[in-house]
Amino acid sequence: MGQSDIGRRTFMAALSSISLGGSLDAWGQDDRTYPGQVIRMIVPYPAGGATDILGRMMAAKLQTAWGQTVIVENKPGASGTIGNDYVAKSAPDGYTVLMAITAIVQVPALMPKLPYDVLKDLQPIAQVASTNSILVVPLSTPADTLAEFIAMVKAAPKKYNYGSYGIGTSSHIQGTLLNKQAGIDLVHVPYKGAAPLLQDLRGSQLTSAFIDMATVRPHLDAFKPLAVTGTQRNKLVPNVPTFAELGFKSFEPVGWFGLFMPAGVPSAIAKKFADESNRILHMPDVVEKIDGLGMNPGGISTEKFARIVHDDLAIYTRIIKDGNIRIE
Structure with a gap:
């Protein structure tokens, strides 16, 4: 055994x-x-x-x-x-x-x-x-949906990235999973905490990030939300689909x-x-x-x-x- x-x-x-x-x-x-x-x-x-x-x-x-x-x-x-x-x-x-x-x-x-x-x-x-965690991008991003974002990233290899709270954190793990399942190459950029990550994302120095809803809630109007983790949509962003709805696996936690x-x-x-x-x-x-x-x-x-x-x-x-x- x-x-x-x-x-x-x-x-x-x-x-x-x-x-x-x-x-x-x-x-x-x-x-x-x-x-x-x-x-x-x-x-x-x-x-x-x-x-x-x-x-x-x-x-x-x-x-x-x-x-x-x-x-x-x-x-x-x-x-x-x-x-x-x-x-x-x-x-x-x-x-x-x-x-x-x-x-x-x-x-x-x-x-x-x-x-x-x-x-x-x-x-x-x-x-x-x-x-939940939510994948968000700056308002200046031309993509409005996850499918459009993936197509944008595929069209320009190694150009785009995603931020996390550090190596081995949930946001890093989720970004790795998205890269693998979507067949894209977002470059991982680890940060020491949420504040600098949010600042760079708001200023478009960062392409995307997985952020927990508790952290991103006060800043939702500054980003485009593309998809949320979990088995159900989040009540704060009811029009944003779950990754599962969009055909992705293992984003349920x-x-x-x-x-x-x-x-x-x-x-x-x-x-x-x-x-x-x-x-x-x-x-x-x-x-x-x-x-x-x-x-x-x-x-x-x-x-x-x-x-x-x-x-x-x-x-x-x-x-x-x-x-x-x-x-x-």
Whole structure:
């Protein structure tokens, strides 16, 4: 049996224990006494970003609901892997939680020698929010549709490019996938953050870019949107088709933010945390805040989120390997 098969079995076993809502009391407590001490929420990115904002929002709501302190600790570095590894190696008692993003299922293919296994050492609990990515071009671009843009690029090899937030990021992966499927040669231009990318795109120094909807939302009137990732159109740009509608494959995943715990947390505790998180994510003020960030609120079942994590990891692994993408 291969390592991936073992990982899948471990992952599905953990998922099964959550869904059954068992009463394992391996740590001297069950859902009736949990939480009985401080909960630590680990954000593997710097303070102030979207991950941090969502983590602190959830921590505050959980603290109010349970009357128990929930503190947020930022442990940035190495594309989130420092914080991810910290939680993966924490005691599986329900008191250490990870606020992760889609990168958690992209990095394993980019950095094969990780000190943890996403499917074996961590278990998904709740999806907090999600957001499409959108391919945009400057207003001065003569192309108005994706088909016209592809034809324009094919007519002038090596002339056009696409920007990303850096090597190995979602925007890089999506650009690589578009190049491969459309048979074009957009040159990759990595940036350090969204601000310089948006500036160059607005000034037409950059030909195109895949940008998450939360980032591009305030700037939509400055660009032409050509297509969005995901299985459904985005409500902010309802006339813009999905890549799937246009015949492209593997653009179904969207960016997401989700809560994880170490594998092996007693199922009753994991379920209690998931249920409370999902209750919070349906509160009107929380929905309004997430909408205001340009994202879609989560609140889906743990089982559905776990399937997304598993399926997205497989999709990104294939794209990254086919595109020979590596973090230097």
